[in-house]
Amino acid sequence: MPRTPASDEPSRSEKWQARVDAIVDTSAEVFAKNGYHATGIVELCEVNGLGKGAFYHYIGSKEELLAAIHDRVMDQVLAGGDRAVAAGGTPSEQLGLLGDELLDVIFRYPDHVWVFLHEFPALTGERADRFRVRRRTYERQVESVLQAGIDSGDFRAIDPRLTALAWLGMHNYTYLWLKVDGRLDAHDVAKPFGDIFLRGIQG
Numbered sequence: 001m002p003r004t005p006a007s008d009e010p011s012r013s014e015k016w017q018a019r020v021d022a023i024v025d026t027s028a029e030v031f032a033k034n035g036y037h038a039t040g041i042v043e044l045c046e047v048n049g050l051g052k053g054a055f056y057h058y059i060g061s062k063e064e065l066l067a068a069i070h071d072r073v074m075d076q077v078l079a080g081g082d083r084a085v086a087a088g089g090t091p092s093e094q095l096g097l098l099g100d101e102l103l104d105v106i107f108r109y110p111d112h113v114w115v116f117l118h119e120f121p122a123l124t125g126e127r128a129d130r131f132r133v134r135r136r137t138y139e140r141q142v143e144s145v146l147q148a149g150i151d152s153g154d155f156r157a158i159d160p161r162l163t164a165l166a167w168l169g170m171h172n173y174t175y176l177w178l179k180v181d182g183r184l185d186a187h188d189v190a191k192p193f194g195d196i197f198l199r200g201i202q203g
Contacts, residue, residue, distance in 0.1 A: 080101025103187075146201075
């Protein structure tokens, strides 16, 4: 049998990744509706239109699928954090950009975020460690902006770690009510949230 030309490999890889992404998105919706533990492989195969063999070809295990959902969220959150920091500006402006980016992820990926916030204890071993490292990386981005504001005098002498957790709680909780078909979108919420929070920490 003739070997497939190397030039076909990238397109084949892109097609495979697109199918994986579709499985992740569809499965996130099922996990968000029914819960991770209550959802079986048979149901995941049905909603994705795959037999078990094909399912395992794309996704190695149910927990690997859960990890992929978490990575989808963290990829977006970390990329948004990088954009906010790269934009420069004052610590207040950067904190506002971080909030805008985070709420945008929550708004665009409601099912993934629900799974992310509720089902992370089901991750084990290396997958759990990877999630904790990535989550902590983002938390440190927020803490760094807060520390920069303290150092510059823009923010009063707050505890950066505690304040970052308060900021994250304020934004993360919106997954319960910030809906695509709702009255407000992510950007409508980001500015007033930023104003409220900054009034509490500015020097």
